[in-house]
Amino acid sequence: MRYQSPARAISLVGFMGTGKTTNGQRLAKQLGLQCVDTDDTVQRLAGKTIPEIFATDGEEAFRDLETRALSMALSGPRSVVGTGGGVVLRASNMEMMKSAGPVICLEARPETILARIPARNDRPLLQCADPAGRITQMLAERREAYAQADYTVQADYRDRSVVLGQMMRLLENDPRTTLMVDRRTRVHVKASNGEYRIHVEAGAFDRLARLCPPTAAGNPCVVVSSEAVAALYGEKVLGQLTCGGWRAHLVTVPNGEGAKTLQNASMLYDRFAEMGLDSGATVFALGGGVVGDLAGFAAATYRRGVRFAQLPTSLLAQVDASSGGKVAVNHPKGKNLIGTFYQPAGVVIDTASLQTLPERELRSGLAEVIKHAAIADAGMFAFLERELEAFCALDDIAVRYVLARNCQIKAGVVERDPYDRGARACLNYGHTVGHALERTSGDWELKHGEAVAIGMVAEARFALELGLCDEETVSRQEALIKRAGLPTHAEGVDIQQAREALRVDKKIASGRLRMPLVPRIGTVQILRDADIEALQGVLATVIGSGTA
């Protein structure tokens, strides 16, 4: 199943007295969302009660205020929106609600409605001699409008939990709301040697005892982590694993890319051997990409491969490294020069770990997220345009959606090309220019994601220059990258060095540069013989302090 971008709002419509307000509040509480009632907003906007608005300004003025209140609710934070009974009278209101998410119509028999309206009612439209007749008449008039809702739920029941249960079941099966209904999101990945699961949940590390049980009590495992991450989560993870029945050890490696050496892999072998780990042991990699690559390489090669589970704590590792099946250490002559392909037995992502991730790391990881969206999912791209701020504020639903969908995209590409022989090339979008910038900037001046962000800008412009895409495709990428707090040009990079770095790029097979480009947001195309000089020209527009 493909995760769809979560709805902004679940709207409840229905006749007065069907319980929109109460049921809306209960539903919002269940989903952990806020609940907005358009009638409340209308009264706040007008500074008077609804009967007063009807009395002094007339129904049309009320309907205008109602539309404004609805629009505010639908574009605000993710919520359950309760509406007035007459909101459906304007077709444009229904359209607005449906484009923001599922619309549920609560339906009740006239008798139920009549019984629920207090004797001294303040509903302007029922101020008449025969409320029962009026209800029946109005229900008939609005039947067609209510029928436009995505779902209809019977609300006659005295027991309100029946109504709530019905709504939850519908939402569970609606791809726009599954992520809201479930607190835990799972991605199933088909790897060359079987299937594994990526589990995404806020607080997942607090439930590791249950999420990752040993096959038998006393099974040995070792958690490999960096010093920094171990300080934050080492105790919790080790405690959970021990509590789950593992005989768990912790080994830390220094922080940073410098730890990805064969010497550290050798140190891990020594430690594994000292602990007497046999082929039944499991290695947990707790940390970012460096720890995942190093611990994964050691796991892949210790006793010809022991079980390996990833507990990635950086956004980059969560959306990219953890589902690539690549493990490696660096060599003085090249990054990841020593490595292999090794699939994890499982990945557990605790989204809460993003709260301790340095801001710059989070934004750097966003570059790969934007890349995945640009090459593979226009829907996610639009979601990011809409909800980037919610994601950066670590809104649970936005984060789970972005992580799950990114893992799906990455794993899907890897599944088609497990050994990196062709299809994976599309993942290099932004990386041709990005790598050239990385190689010419100092080690710490430009993070990988930042280089890729600038690379995407340059490569989008290159595609435009070749007539492969339109201006909007470029400007949307550039705008999103900027909003993500990522650079769109590299300062302090020597243009000549960068041009040269581009020329000797390893992806140039026998003089021909193959590079992926984005002809339309959400699609990718491999350009088989890119003109290096033309690309070098575009490179100049993203270097230095000016923009193109």
Place this chain on the structure above:
Amino acid sequence: MRYQSPARAISLVGFMGTGKTTNGQRLAKQLGLQCVDTDDTVQRLAGKTIPEIFATDGEEAFRDLETRALSMALSGPRSVVGTGGGVVLRASNMEMMKSAGPVICLEARPETILARIPARNDRPLLQCADPAGRITQMLAERREAYAQADYTVQADYRDRSVVLGQMMRLLENDPRTTLMVDRRTRVHVKASNGEYRIHVEAGAFDRLARLCPPTAAGNPCVVVSSEAVAALYGEKVLGQLTCGGWRAHLVTVPNGEGAKTLQNASMLYDRFAEMGLDSGATVFALGGGVVGDLAGFAAATYRRGVRFAQLPTSLLAQVDASSGGKVAVNHPKGKNLIGTFYQPAGVVIDTASLQTLPERELRSGLAEVIKHAAIADAGMFAFLERELEAFCALDDIAVRYVLARNCQIKAGVVERDPYDRGARACLNYGHTVGHALERTSGDWELKHGEAVAIGMVAEARFALELGLCDEETVSRQEALIKRAGLPTHAEGVDIQQAREALRVDKKIASGRLRMPLVPRIGTVQILRDADIEALQGVLATVIGSGTA
């Protein structure tokens, strides 16, 4: 296709004048076999000509001599046996010939036969007034006997090459003779990631330019070899690869098991990187198991795996390591502790390399050959009993058969269990006791094959003690191991240490020892819960200077 043990003799029968002698000589020359003519042997045995034998001793005496000559020819070196026209008159002769290999009957029309018999003929049976009538009569009498042959070939043609061509085509398709007809034997191995070929040929290294061409001229490759093997074959292999269009480098590592270290793997990475090898490079492992394991590990992990080809030069590497898909280096805490599974792209075995293999290494390799025969192929076991001396003398056909069949057996097991999770356990026959002996003898006192040989003797006796096999199954294994020049008991091993080593064997999962046993030559059975004390008892019978 499964390679069958090669025939000892190809017998030619047929009426006089059908060209058995000439065609036999041509066939023998073509197949590189010797040619034996039973009439010649008979005359040598009797010390007189055939007409003289018929004249003085009678036909029956001649037939007795002929049977003796036939028996000698069939049990001698592999050959084409030409026979007298009347050899088929004794049914037992035909049976003898057929059990030694295919029997071809040459058939010709009476006119052809008559025309070919010289005017002054010395054939006793044609000393009559009407030879033509006699021929027709004798052909009719012998028709049924000749029909017992496996194949019948028309020999009327003037052009003898037609007859030779017919015989070759028949033999090509006869599993008992395919190995004789082809000088090159190929085993196709299905591996988890595709198929590869094991090519077996005397002088294969002299043809590497053709056998292993690069996909494009100038492709880089590196030959990894031990100092000793490089001195013997390095120049030849490098020259051939260069001649074939490779840009070839040679890297040597020290001789012996001590070279299988992570440090040497690291040295290989350094050298590969210095040479600028990219992911399109190929690594050739030229040498024994140590070089194959070390170079294979480096190839598997350099740039996440480059192409890897094996050029194994030791019998052990040829029959065992080259088709296992296992690569590794040692760690102070354990042999092969650091490794992975990696299939070669191809294996080329030059059987001539066995000529430079130290005698003790050859015999040590034979232990794994005998193990494969014992657990999987009664036919090969019988072949070894029959032709062990021919194999040890490096008879080309015997060697190609043994190598090809061993690779088939090994690869078949590996195919069912690529990641060593179950079925491969059968390959551990002889290794439970063998490993215990290896661990308690000094590093150089007992070679792996020698330990396995003693292990097989002990484990065969263990199976007998458990009533799983009969005495003959034990004695045949023991006899063959002795004839192979392998020890059947370990001198200078401390019995207490060996008993202890057996107890802590890593194959004992939670106190239960799983071990493969041979209930009948050519079959294997996993004993799931072996009684360690009983096994320790048997162990005592193979330790010290005495036998059981």
